[in-house]
Amino acid sequence: MDYYSVRMRAAAGGAHEAGGQHISGGERLVGAEELEATVQKLLRRALTHELGQPDFVNLTVEKVASADVTQLPALPVTQREVQSVCEGHAAAVEELLQAGVALSAAQKAVALLVQGPAPHGGVMRGAIVMDADTGARLESDPARGVRVTQLDWEPRALAGWKQRMSRLGTAHERVAEALALATKVTAAADTVAELCWSDDPGYVGGYVAAKSIGYVRIPQLKEPGSPLGGRVFFVRGIRNVQEYEAALQAPVLIVE
Ligand code: PML
Incomplete structure (x- = not known):
């Protein structure tokens, strides 16, 4: 069976590629029978985002051969209980240290997401790539960052996972x-943590x-109402960012 990669990007204040502000995005990898519904769902997401109405929506559909799809088991999920944003940031730094990220890099990453990691302080379209030891930013375009594409859950695995995780509510x-993306990113050679x-x-x-x-x-990493956030991929030993990003764009299905 072939799959279809469906990608959505929405922006306001100018065409996306001409520097409009990122509003929302989505990545799916679905069978033919789910294609139409998936396109509709992503379009609805673009048109109803809390950051406002987009001026620009890019929806791309691309066929992917099943032989090219890697299957990965989802990472196990746990939760830290925190009472404030400050405690949330401290918990994040602790977890990053546990995963092998240097303290200065972990603290720098938290500070960047707090202030808005794009050049003028807004959100990036993709993720920061950060050296896990030095904290150096490695992505070639700090407004765009690196993107993770072509990923999804295998539908039966998703249904089973949701049933077991019903405590998460809505x-x-x-x-x-997010778990599918994190599973794919952390499985890539050279990723230390996200x-x-x-x-x-x-x-x-x-x-x-x-x-x-x-x-x-x-559960608490920023104040309600803040539009600032994003992703940092900590890496060690990458030869170049383009090769690393290519690995993040190879098709992956999450199974259990
Ligand atoms: C979670 O609560 O585990 C999901 C965090 C997702 C953050 C990214 C997003 O906005 O979807």
Whole structure:
């Protein structure tokens, strides 16, 4: 069976490629029978985002041969309990240290997501790539960052996972999507860990993920109403960022 990679990017204040502000995005990898519904769902997401109406929506559909798809088991999920954003940041730094990131790099990453990591302080379209030892930023375009494409859950695995994670309530869609991405990123050779919190003003949670610690949810990483957030991929030993990004764009399905 072939798959279809479906990608959505929405921006406001100018065409996306001409520097419009990123509003929302989505990545799916689905069978033919799910294609139409998936396109509709992603378009609805673009048109109803809390950051406002987009001026530009890019929806791309691309066929992917099943032989090219790698299957990965989802990272295990745990949660840290924190009472404030400050405690959330401290928990994130602790988890990053546990995963092998240097303290200065972990602290720098948290500070960057707090201030807005794009050149003029806004959110980036993709992720920061950071040297896990020195904290140096390695992505060639600090407004764009690196993107992770062509990933999804295998539908039966997703249904089983949701059932087991019913304690998450309405957050489960968002967590499932983030978990798929974190599983793919942390499986890539050279990734040490990932730090993420949401740029959605209505969602204040995020996570630290690594092969060694799994997906550790942290429910408070910013104040409600803040549009700032993003992702940092900590790496060690990469030869060049283009090769690393290419690995993040190879098709992956999450199984259990
Ligand atoms: C979680 O609560 O585990 C999901 C965090 C997702 C952050 C990124 C997003 O906005 O989807």
